[in-house]
Amino acid sequence: MRELRSRNAEFLEKCRRCGIINLCLWCPAHAAPEAGEIDAWIEYFCAVAHERAKAIGEADVLG
Numbered sequence: 001m002r003e004l005r006s007r008n009a010e011f012l013e014k015c016r017r018c019g020i021i022n023l024c025l026w027c028p029a030h031a032a033p034e035a036g037e038i039d040a041w042i043e044y045f046c047a048v049a050h051e052r053a054k055a056i057g058e059a060d061v062l063g
């Protein structure tokens, strides 16, 4: 798994450089059943992570 590389532009643009990834439910094992791809960006995972960041005052990493 660690040898795999994504070519999904949306994933690479949004998740690869994400400053709040530690607050997110996203992982390949969650993405696959949700979207059928291990490197899919999941909109509601992202929304939940951003709400968590707001709740703990991490506004500076939201960008």
Ligand code: SF4
Binding pocket: 014, 015, 016, 018, 019, 020, 021, 024, 025, 026, 041, 042, 045, 046, 047, 049, 050
């Ligand atoms: S918060 Fe959004 S951009 Fe960041 S890892 Fe999660 S889904 Fe990707």
